[in-house]
Amino acid sequence: MRVADFDYYLPDELIAQEPAPVRDESRLMVLHKNGGEPEHRLFKDIVEYLEPRDLLVVNDTKVIPARLWGKKEGTGTTIEVLLLTRRDEHTWETLVRPGRRVPPGTNIIFGDAMTGTVMAVVDEGCRLIKFHHQGVFEELLDRLGVMPLPPYIKKQPADPGRYQTVYARDPGSAAAPTAGLHFTPELLQKIREKGISIVPVLLHVGLGTFRPVKVDEVTSHQMHAEYYSVPEETARVINETKARGGRVIAVGTTTTRCLETAARDDGNVNSGAGWTEIFIYPGYNFKAIDGLVTNFHLPRSTLLMMVSALVDRERLLDAYARAVRMRYRFFSFGDAMLII
Incomplete structure (x- = not known):
């Protein structure tokens, strides 16, 4: 499997330079794992795709002025x-x-x-x-210090808080878990009112998440270790959700890395903390998560490879090509995708 297999064309003008005026009014592409055409909605519509027995898992790390x-x-x-x-x-x-x-x-x-x-x-x-x-x-x-924005974002946002999730709690990240940037307190409340629980994990985003891939073969890439933690209460709620047939939906690739590191072969999740070097790419068998909220990722990145393990690579790249044609906004301040 070659890194070049995860390349795609992206015009520079589609790289979002600032967040959407309202967090939950960014665009949302809904991609169904069982097939069918992608749907094109606003992020605040995500509540329509969640069921009362589902569970959202978020990464409550906080970006430091690193x-x-x-x-x-x-x-x-x-x-x-x-x-x-x-x-x-x-x-x-x-x-x-x-x-x-x-x-x-x-x-x-x-x-x-x-x-x-x-x-x-x-x-x-x-x-x-x-x-x-x-x-x-x-x-x-x-x-x-200043907020450590990625190099493709050319200026600091007028409100530095827009590079933090509204539930950020534990300082330690060198980059934001960007899938969570779309949630507002009001949207989170609507999700809870529908009977959907929301629980936190922690993964401090470091070099492992954003380091470029410099090798030709995917399997030659070595991930950099990042610190993670799964609280006991979070593990309990995840395991109970699985027992009753609910879906565990990870908000972001960092949440996914955390949960898949902590998952047992039976899909249940252990509580605890440590360092993870997990590298997820096509062929990986997901144990913990059933769905994913994520942004549109850089070409040839480990994040794109991870998402390609959840959805067929060719189908995912076709969805990305559609997003380009429809002028979606890409990367950290860009639009989102829901995969269920």
């Missing part, structure tokens, strides 16, 4: 640092640009209250940086 700019001590060279994973109280795994300018031992100065020392080079050229600061790190990050 992009920092500092100056290299001694030369004043501008260094960009993207925080990926917290290793301990003071040390983070990071992406650094330009990486060739920051070997181990380099000190980087961030404003007047924080510095960082590059301790080591680790997997994928990432740097471990130990931060030294006065005051609370999170408060400094709020002051010095």
